[in-house]
Amino acid sequence: MLFKRRQVLCTNCGFFCWRIQHVSGEGSSRFEEIDRRYREEFQAANPDYRGEEIDPDDEEYRIYCLRRLWFLAPHYKGRQEYVDADDIRKSRQCLYYIGYQPAFGPAEHKELKREVETRRAIFKAAVIGAIIGASAAIIVQLLYLLIAPSP
Numbered sequence: 001m002l003f004k005r006r007q008v009l010c011t012n013c014g015f016f017c018w019r020i021q022h023v024s025g026e027g028s029s030r031f032e033e034i035d036r037r038y039r040e041e042f043q044a045a046n047p048d049y050r051g052e053e054i055d056p057d058d059e060e061y062r063i064y065c066l067r068r069l070w071f072l073a074p075h076y077k078g079r080q081e082y083v084d085a086d087d088i089r090k091s092r093q094c095l096y097y098i099g100y101q102p103a104f105g106p107a108e109h110k111e112l113k114r115e116v117e118t119r120r121a122i123f124k125a126a127v128i129g130a131i132i133g134a135s136a137a138i139i140v141q142l143l144y145l146l147i148a149p150s151p
Helices: 036-043 085-089 106-147
Strands: 006-009 016-022 030-033 052-054 059-065 091-094
Touching: 030 106, 036 085
Parallel strands: none
Antiparallel strands: 006 091, 016 030, 016 059, 052 059
């Protein structure tokens, strides 16, 4: 099911997250929530922000869109999905936006998005069913009036 594009800030989205991977690039990556305070600092263009952080455990933290619409990675500047920090701070058109809810990780936000899509599909099916049922009832009544013998 498609949603309408709307102007949003990525820093307000539940899919705005940390992509954490070992510096060597080996192993799988994991995704974690970026807390409200850091989102606000990032949006305010904190001059200390460099786009990545190195963890003492040799893990690389990169800001990432879980819907894979963009990624912040300076060594991929030639790719279409690449954006820089200033691009992320700007209002963007997005189909997949879901509002950030504190204490929910990226996976939970994905589940919330699925629930919204399911509710919309059920609502559409119910409305279409009601319209078809009402139309059929009207047609049957009109046919009855046309066919029924007059007294």
